[in-house]
Amino acid sequence: MCARKVHTKLDTQAIGLRIRELRGNATQIEFAAHLGISQGQLSKIESGALVPSLEVLVRVAALYRKSIDWIVIGG
16 A cells, blocks of 8 residues: 655644643743743744744644644644
8 A cells, every 4th residue: 555645734823822822811921931942932933934833833732722733734
């Protein structure tokens, strides 16, 4: 059986919006500290300019009991 390549483009803005939604009323500084990243990195993630690392996705998912699939794909 031949593996089929699937090309998908991540919607980094949608990922950022979902992470922003989860952050709620916490400041970027507070939330970034919980994730072990800088406020600048979080700002870039939330604006869609930076794709969050797998490590950051795992931390967000664990903090809010959301699946990584939901954070990345939505639905």
